[in-house]
Amino acid sequence: QLTSLWFCFSKAHVCLILSLLSKSMSKPCVLFPQVLNRRCVEAAVMTGLALNCTINKKSLFDRKHYFYADLPAGYQITQQRVPIAVNGSLSYSLCVDNKMSQMVTKTVRIKQIQLEQDSGKSLHDDARSQTLVDLNRAGVGLMEVVMEPDMCCGEEAAAAVRELQLILQTLGSSQAIMAEGQLRVDANISVHHPGEPYGVRTEVKNINSMRFLAKAVDYEIQRQIKELENGGTVLNETRAFDSKLGCTVPMRDKEGKQDYRFMPEPNLPPLILYDAKSLPANVNHQQVVNIDWIHERLPDLPSVKRAKLVELYGILPEHSFTLVNEDGLTEFFEDVVKQTQMKPKKVIGWILSDLLSHLKQHSLTAKESPISSFLLADLLNLLENGDISSSAAKQVFEELWKGEGKTPLEIVKEKQLELIKDQEELEQICQAVIDEREKEVMAIKEGNEKVINKLIGLVRKATRGRANPLLVKQILEKKLSE
């Protein structure tokens, strides 16, 4: 019986090249392998610092030889022996149940961050039994983040990669859009009995979505357990996730025992980085990378942003988590808060339950919301001023969502949703209800106080929901105690 699971997901591939090419057009040749790209190095140092790594002041480049169609040069430049950063950690949170109610924070160790060249991509066309090779990215710079085997289910892997993605985007190391291949994940997965060594791992390659990552890992864990319980063995193999079938399948690949014949890359000398202490005098700052200088300029990481939101607005930690994790939602929330008198603690409810659920239903991000922060703030102000009830506000929200260009006030007028603010008018309506309902009035006077809710309901009905229930209750209580 297999009770404890283990898997090592590592290699989150981060493609750096798209932003690099456009930024460096006017500069001398910046591509691997002739010249090391400065921005690649800075991005790796920044990422290493953000992930609590030790930055190696001296790192090395090696050639890894293998022959395969996706590698025209016959070798790949990589940091096999001494990578640029090692021994880091990444904290990430996930909810224990699906309701966002309880979050746990976990940590995965970062083994290393290395710079290397990307290879090409093989596309197997089974229908025509041919293989196509996409060499667009062969040879361009790539950063690899290798994690330790500290995770035990797909959900954890997806949560850790999401946090890493947010960090990369915050740093500007990469846009890290998985669907565009800027961030890819390989996952090593194995199972073992408690107290025994790790089992044989399989490696699921080139996973390109957070959802697929969670599914691939969970599928693979179940597959391996079943295989072993049926007396079979897990093969040391490379697999791919078939998103249509929802399962992993063996991959035709350069598998098998390889002799990579590692050797130092002759065109790239060791990469030397400096800090404030080791920086030589009179140095040309364009030609060195200063770790301390980068450290001082690190932006606020997502975890710090969340803590600041909690502190500044008094919202719950799990709410700050959702705000930061959903694209553009923090900015939207803060824009609304700036434009309304409503307390942030109340605004967050509208953002998370009303706006976000609508956005999710329509697969939109906050930036694509048909209701602007300005319109939502306008609506919340009407509610806060007591001009409309909260159920009317929900109705106006639905109308605004249609995006017909009407303002909240116009919708309120059109649908006659304003609350009756005229005290005298309300008192008359309340009196009329009291006069009509002798039986209920008797009951209340005899001490059955709950019956007042029935009277409130009748007033609401008489005003078609346009009476403020609190105010109505006050008036009724006063009249009944006279």
Ligand SMILES: *[C@@H]1O[C@H](CO)[C@@H](O)[C@H](O)[C@H]1NC(C)=O
């Ligand atoms: C998986 O394990 C193999 C060795 O067992 C290693 O070469 C490879 O880098 C690992 N990949 C990941 C994603 O950890």
Ligand SMILES: *[C@@H]1O[C@H](CO)[C@@H](O)[C@H](O)[C@H]1NC(C)=O
């Ligand atoms: C990283 O951790 C390993 C294992 O704990 C240790 O042997 C190594 O010296 C550490 N490297 C650095 C640069 O701290």
Ligand SMILES: *[C@@H]1O[C@H](CO)[C@@H](O)[C@H](O)[C@H]1NC(C)=O
């Ligand atoms: C780095 O370590 C600190 C202290 O242990 C931790 O609070 C922080 O979350 C870590 N950074 C990341 C990105 O996990």
Ligand SMILES: *[C@@H]1O[C@H](CO)[C@@H](O)[C@H](O)[C@H]1NC(C)=O
């Ligand atoms: C599996 O194969 C890889 C090379 O493909 C090798 O590095 C690793 O040691 C093997 N692992 C096991 C458990 O056999």
